[in-house]
Amino acid sequence: xxxxxxxxxxTKVPRYxxxxxxxxxxxLDEVSRADVAVVGIPFDSGVSYRPGARFGPGHxxxxxxxxxxxxxxxxxxxxxxxxxADAGDLGVNPFDIExxxxxxxxxxxxxxxxxxxxxxxxxxxxxALPILRSVARDHGPVAVLHFDAHLDTWDTYxxxxxxxxxxxxxxxEEGLIDLERSMHVGIRGPLYSKQDLEDDAVLGFQVVRSxxxxxxxVASVVERMRRRLGDGPVYVSVDIDVLxxxxxxxxxxxEAGGLTSRELLNTLRGLVGLDVVGADVVExxxxxxxxxxxxxxxxxxxxxxxxxxxxxxxx
Ligand SMILES: N=C(N)NCCCC(=O)O
Ligand SMILES: [Zn+2]
Ligand SMILES: [Zn+2]
Numbered sequence: 498x499x500x501x502x503x504x505x506x507x508t509k510v511p512r513y514x515x516x517x518x519x520x521x522x523x524x525l526d527e528v529s530r531a532d533v534a535v536v537g538i539p540f541d542s543g544v545s546y547r548p549g550a551r552f553g554p555g556h557x558x559x560x561x562x563x564x565x566x567x568x569x570x571x572x573x574x575x576x577x578x579x580x581x582a583d584a585g586d587l588g589v590n591p592f593d594i595e596x597x598x599x600x601x602x603x604x605x606x607x608x609x610x611x612x613x614x615x616x617x618x619x620x621x622x623x624x625a626l627p628i629l630r631s632v633a634r635d636h637g638p639v640a641v642l643h644f645d646a647h648l649d650t651w652d653t654y655x656x657x658x659x660x661x662x663x664x665x666x667x668x669x670e671e672g673l674i675d676l677e678r679s680m681h682v683g684i685r686g687p688l689y690s691k692q693d694l695e696d697d698a699v700l701g702f703q704v705v706r707s708x709x710x711x712x713x714x715v716a717s718v719v720e721r722m723r724r725r726l727g728d729g730p731v732y733v734s735v736d737i738d739v740l741x742x743x744x745x746x747x748x749x750x751x752e753a754g755g756l757t758s759r760e761l762l763n764t765l766r767g768l769v770g771l772d773v774v775g776a777d778v779v780e781x782x783x784x785x786x787x788x789x790x791x792x793x794x795x796x797x798x799x800x801x802x803x804x805x806x807x808x809x810x811x812x
Pocket of ligand 2: 646647736738739750780
């Protein structure tokens with residue numbers, strides 16, 4: 498492998514300048530090939546409460562300018578031992594959700610066909626369904642590791658099947674997920690009824706609650722997670738509202754009592770060695786953010802995921 502083109506050197510161009518790409522990385526058209534493509538999906542037509550996640554990709558990129566090359570927590574060089582590039586944003590129809598879902602599937606599939614793993618910046622959580630369709634076409638049913646305050650396995654909203662609260666029910670119905678190996682992490686807050694949890698278990702998910710972090714701690718969560726996910730392919734979906742609103746106010750359906758960013762980042766580090774085949778970070782809504790708190794948290798989530806991919810690639 499030729500030496501990857503990394504971020505613009507911060508000793509030459511200060512961090513507040515330079516390109517608006519994720520982590521000031523090269524654009525995809527500036528590299529011959531990418532091991533990992535970071536792609537934005539500016540789409541929020543599936544939200545049930547506050548809008549604005551369509552502006553998430555640009556905001557997360559802006560919040561990623563301070564990321565540095567070396568990750569001491571994992572002893573990893575996420576931009577140094579693999580080529581990561583910014584693939585820009587997919588152009589999706591905001592007025593026709595089913596068309597948007599088709600465009601997302603095609604866009605993700607094209608990047609993957611070129612040999613890149615894809616890390617998606619949302620966008621609302623609807624986008625996870627077409628990404629999983631693309632991933633499962635190659636890998637078969639994958640374990641979904643889903644970080645979220647919410648189950649996102651509800652059936653419909655106002656009769657609509659494709660929304661940000663329903664992607665994992667559709668994915669389960671379509672046979673895209675491994676029913677024995679999938680799980681939610683960070684679940685909390687009021688539900689519509691007790692039945693929600695019963696349905697969710699049938700759809701293939703185990704639940705690690707936000708409170709389990711308080712009671713058992715990160716190490717125990719990581720152990721449960723690794724046991725459940727096992728050896729096969731894993732898709733990681735991070736709804737930034739898994740974090741407490743104190744850590745991530747800029748999101749559409751905030752719930753009190755969430756994870757700290759430290760807990761989330763440490764949990765993600767526990768994925769080293771598992772077969773992570775793709776990931777997303779969704780539900781960043783900048784209009785509700787303050788001081789880039791949510792964008793910085795989301796960019797660090799992406800950084801830890803890229804670090805895991807880098808270490809796994811190195812073996
Ligand atoms: N933030 C996501 N993805 N889902 C929230 C759906 C919760 C609701 O509207 O009842
Ligand atoms: Zn959520
Ligand atoms: Zn969600």
